[in-house]
Amino acid sequence: MKFTFLAASILTALACADYEIYQPEQIHLALRQDASEMSVQWSAAHGDDVQIGSTVMWGLSENELTEKAEGDSSLFVDGGDESYTQTHHIAVMSDLTPSTKYYYKVGDTLQGWSDIMHFTSAPSTHAKLDEPKVFGIWGDMGSTNAQILHSVTTEVQEGKFDMILHVGDFAYNMDNDNGRNGDVFMKNIQPMSSHVPYMVDVGNHEVAYDFSHYTERFRNMPSNSIDTPTVTSGNGEAPNNWFYSHDFGNVHFVAISTEIYFDYPDMVKAQEAFVDADLAAVDRTKTPWVIVHGHRPLYCSCDADCDDSAKTVRDGMEEIFYKYGVDMYICGHEHNYERMYDVYKNETTQSTINPPATTYVVTGDAGGPEDHESFELPQPDRTAFRTDAFGYSRMTVYNETHLFWEQVECDTDDNVQDTVIDSTWLVVEEHGPFGK
Ligand SMILES: *[C@@H]1O[C@H](CO)[C@@H](O)[C@H](O)[C@H]1NC(C)=O
Numbered sequence: 001m002k003f004t005f006l007a008a009s010i011l012t013a014l015a016c017a018d019y020e021i022y023q024p025e026q027i028h029l030a031l032r033q034d035a036s037e038m039s040v041q042w043s044a045a046h047g048d049d050v051q052i053g054s055t056v057m058w059g060l061s062e063n064e065l066t067e068k069a070e071g072d073s074s075l076f077v078d079g080g081d082e083s084y085t086q087t088h089h090i091a092v093m094s095d096l097t098p099s100t101k102y103y104y105k106v107g108d109t110l111q112g113w114s115d116i117m118h119f120t121s122a123p124s125t126h127a128k129l130d131e132p133k134v135f136g137i138w139g140d141m142g143s144t145n146a147q148i149l150h151s152v153t154t155e156v157q158e159g160k161f162d163m164i165l166h167v168g169d170f171a172y173n174m175d176n177d178n179g180r181n182g183d184v185f186m187k188n189i190q191p192m193s194s195h196v197p198y199m200v201d202v203g204n205h206e207v208a209y210d211f212s213h214y215t216e217r218f219r220n221m222p223s224n225s226i227d228t229p230t231v232t233s234g235n236g237e238a239p240n241n242w243f244y245s246h247d248f249g250n251v252h253f254v255a256i257s258t259e260i261y262f263d264y265p266d267m268v269k270a271q272e273a274f275v276d277a278d279l280a281a282v283d284r285t286k287t288p289w290v291i292v293h294g295h296r297p298l299y300c301s302c303d304a305d306c307d308d309s310a311k312t313v314r315d316g317m318e319e320i321f322y323k324y325g326v327d328m329y330i331c332g333h334e335h336n337y338e339r340m341y342d343v344y345k346n347e348t349t350q351s352t353i354n355p356p357a358t359t360y361v362v363t364g365d366a367g368g369p370e371d372h373e374s375f376e377l378p379q380p381d382r383t384a385f386r387t388d389a390f391g392y393s394r395m396t397v398y399n400e401t402h403l404f405w406e407q408v409e410c411d412t413d414d415n416v417q418d419t420v421i422d423s424t425w426l427v428v429e430e431h432g433p434f435g436k
């Protein structure tokens, strides 16, 4: 029969190919500028310049994946001896009804299809939430000793997180083992990242080959800088996922690369101009909450070293945060948890209710091979709570004025699991510029 013959020749073609075809793997979702869209990225073929399709099919039930979109693929070559190569695919699901459960699969008739997975589309951008939104937030996790992994994966499987924010330092390091350690990390997070948007910023541990692993593996972040539409990593030009912004419900998120201050002095002005213009354009009647995230802190209290790099980032960003009334700055890098009050020029009023400046949190203690970073300096007035125990943060935005912040400890060294060790309400009744 014709059909059988055709199928047989495709199989022969595959068997003869000088590359191996892999099933879709490392699947991860990301938000788009448009809340009615969701992007999905995956890796499927390893080999040189493999041209296979990038298809996503989706629908409202597992048996009816009625919608279909073709995306794009791009080649990623690790900078190591082996020039280990893989193809990344990105496709976008569009016209989604807000806050609705969808089923989807990715792949191609040649490479085969992923499992059918599901996600909930983003809420529409609006000050009034249909229900509280919960964010899982952490940095510095690692592909080994990822102490929080089972707990946060369970939270996703129980439908508790609406979005994840990983503030840099992913695998320690993605480029290790000719780049395969990056694959291990991306496979480890897939049970989460295939179900909820996994949003990121870049850390110092992604520095290899001019940040090529971060830039390519998270290529589907919602790049939106008009003046700096692309960045150049060791893999070539790619959409700018070093600094970008997007909304989720009533929160406007801005991702920055703190690494630009240390590795790309030529880009410092461009990033600051982006953040300034982006924050100036935020409509606080739609997204009252504004949260900036990056990898390194503006304030930290573990040792003099941490303050050295914090000072550099602080000199660049603190005034901008103050000028536009950034509600929170969230980062990692120090392998500990430090929740601060409002801070401006190292001064605090120790307030969580209508604070007069940005609230700062370091949450860089998800695990990883580098272990705990203890606090050598005394606890400053600006700090409300600090610990070097492993864990992750959970942020629940209830409405325009009330946000609940928790720190969950998961630490085999302390024999503590899934225990809330710190929590606070952050109440902001009038969002907007500070100092007015
Ligand atoms: C900030 O204030 C603390 C006291 O809370 C002080 O120990 C520290 O030296 C100050 N840091 C800077 C950079 O001024």
Ligand SMILES: *[C@@H]1O[C@H](CO)[C@@H](O)[C@H](O)[C@H]1NC(C)=O
Binding pocket: 398, 399, 400, 401, 402
């Ligand atoms: C916002 O949520 C908090 C916590 O649930 C509640 O106490 C407060 O009344 C809510 N405010 C508005 C305006 O809905």
Ligand SMILES: [Fe+2]
Binding pocket: 169, 203, 204, 205, 295, 332, 333, 334
């Ligand atoms: Fe770091």
